[in-house]
Amino acid sequence: MLVYILGVVLFALGICVSVALHEAGHMLTAKAFGMKVRRYFVGFGPTIFSFRRGETEYGLKAIPLGGFCDIAGMTALDEVTPDEAPRAMYRYKTWKRTVVLSAGSVTHFILGFIVLYLMAITMGLPNLTSKPVVSEVSECVRGGATAAEVNDPVCQPGDPAPAKVAGLLAGDEVVAVGGQNITSWSQLLVAVQNSSGPTDITVLRDGQRTTLNVDVPQVTRPVQGGGTEQVGAIGVAPASLLPYGPVAALGGTAVFTGDLLAETWQRLLEFPERIPAVVESIFGAERDPNTPVSVVGASRIGGEAVEQGLWEVFLFLLASLNFFIGIFNLLPLLPLDGGHIAVTWYERVRDWLRKLRGKVPGGPVDYSKLNAVTAVIVVIGGAVVLLTVTADIVNPIRLAP
Known part of the structure; x- marks a missing residue:
């Protein structure tokens, strides 16, 4: 108080x-x-x-x-x-x-x-414009029939870690997924969910474009209204704040x-x-x-x-x-x-x-x-x-x- x-x-x-x-x-x-x-x-x-x-x-x-x-x-x-x-x-x-x-x-x-x-x-x-900047790279990607299972922070043996393995870092701005230009986090989410297997993801890091090959797994996710679906996931979270240097x-x-x-x-x-x-x-x-x-x-x-x-x-x-x-x-x-x-x-x-x-x-x-x-x-x-x-x-x- x-x-x-x-x-x-x-x-x-x-x-x-x-x-x-x-x-x-x-x-x-x-x-x-x-x-x-x-x-x-x-x-x-x-x-x-x-x-x-x-x-x-x-x-x-x-x-x-x-x-x-x-x-x-x-x-x-x-x-x-x-x-x-x-x-x-x-x-x-x-x-x-x-x-x-x-x-x-x-x-x-x-x-x-x-x-x-x-x-x-x-x-x-x-990040008012939903710029596709990564704030956190997950240790693994979890699947599940409920939100609680998906958000369980404890990784199990065999859980994939696509973003971490591919070398994505916090602060990377994703500009393309599979050759498709990305300008917002919602576009990134849709592009990743529709991907499967090795996928080129281009990021802007320290002003330089870098292309990483990410093996996108298909995981089980709950659907609003009931049921589940298989979607691609790589294990990254959006940045709510965008950091800048003094200049x-x-x-x-x-x-x-x-x-x-x-x-x-x-x-x-x-x-x-x-x-x-x-x-x-x-x-x-x-x-x-x-x-x-x-x-x-x-x-x-x-x-x-x-x-x-x-x-x-x-x-x-x-x-x-x-x-x-x-x-x-x-x-x-x-x-x-x-x-x-x-x-x-x-x-x-x-x-x-x-x-x-x-x-x-x-x-x-x-x-x-x-x-x-x-x-x-x-x-x-x-x-x-x-x-x-x-x-x-x-x-x-x-x-x-």
């Missing part, structure tokens, strides 16, 4: 650090462009301590959930003093304001990349990050249609593991991952959450940063059109006219948070033991 609590605290701390660095991204880019940053605080609520360095006040609040960066003149509604006016954010060029507003999300992307890179060089990246990990992490960002965007598009399942789970329905989770739910999963020693799950979840927050924050909806970016570019396009018609710039957008839309989005967002938190408390998603 103590390990679980430690895992929950560590994951929650990771989220808090991520959000604090999000605000630091805004602050550093704003300062770099010469905008005035009044305050940078970690957390919300009563102030525990603060100090001033230069023109900026830094501090820590009592509730360490996020933080804020107060940039003078972020919107036209923001009151600025006469000395702040020349450096008010709304006076800066569109591209500079866009950089400052997007810096928070970019920080999440960088953090996610760093977490994945550390995973790659220490334990490997998740190769840069490219591998970059590709994996791109795939994960695309997957995150797809999940975000599916977000609304999964909300009904969250509501149903609150009232007793089985919780779909693909339904959205709150920070509470993610922290609970992180705690279970640490409790079970699954640090790769802990780190992968932390990286995924950073990517989700980064993408979500760029949606063109107020009060998200993406909403402010949308308004900024609306001003730019509007003034360009006005210039074509010989008119002067229209000035900053009056945010008060957008208050109703913003309020609706805040209410909807608050309702979604309340639903997911409730579901994560009464019917949480759990890791399989």
Whole structure:
């Protein structure tokens, strides 16, 4: 239980650090462009301590959930003093304001990349595409009428060991079986099951293609629904994690990050249609593991991952959450940063059109006219948070033991 609590605290701390660095991204880019940053605080609520360095006040609040960066003149509604006016954010060029507003999300992307890179060089990246990489070579291949007989780890005299005898090694990537190209573990499984006797299996080992001759035996395996069948088997297990060296990990992490960002965007598009399942789970329905989770739910999963020693799950979840927050924050909806970016570019396009018609710039957008839309989005967002938190408390998603 103590390990679980430690895992929950560590994951929650990771989220808090991520959000604090999000605000630091805004602050550093704003300062770099010469905008005035009044305050940078970690957390919300009563102030525990603060100090001033230069023109900026830094501090820590009592509730360490996020933080804020107060940039003078972020919107036209923001009151600025006469000395702040020349450096008010709304006076800066569109591209500079866009950089400052997007810096928070970019920080999440960088953090996610760093977490994945550390995973790659220490334990490997998740094999999400089912790449046909061998993680383990069995001492023998067992046949049997039940799963228990097949998975019995004790080898009997005469049990064949085709992969071991042929020289397959952990880390080999199978690229061909019997001349048939292989790109996924499912293809490898089908090709081996349909093979019998001496079969050429080509693997990629240390960047070099090597062809091994494997004597594939036909063994008895149970069939779903009852009965048995004879299939080929060689005694290898798939890799759930793909290891990388320090240099190769840069490219591998970059590709994996791109795939994960695309997957995150797809999940975000599916977000609304999964909300009904969250509501149903609150009232007793089985919780779909693909339904959205709150920070509470993610922290609970992180705690279970640490409790079970699954640090790769802990780190992968932390990286995924950073990517989700980064993408979500760029949606063109107020009060998200993406909403402010949308308004900024609306001003730019509007003034360009006005210039074509010989008119002067229209000035900053009056945010008060957008208050109703913003309020609706805040209410909807608050309702979604309340639903997911409730579901994560009464019917949480759990890791399989």
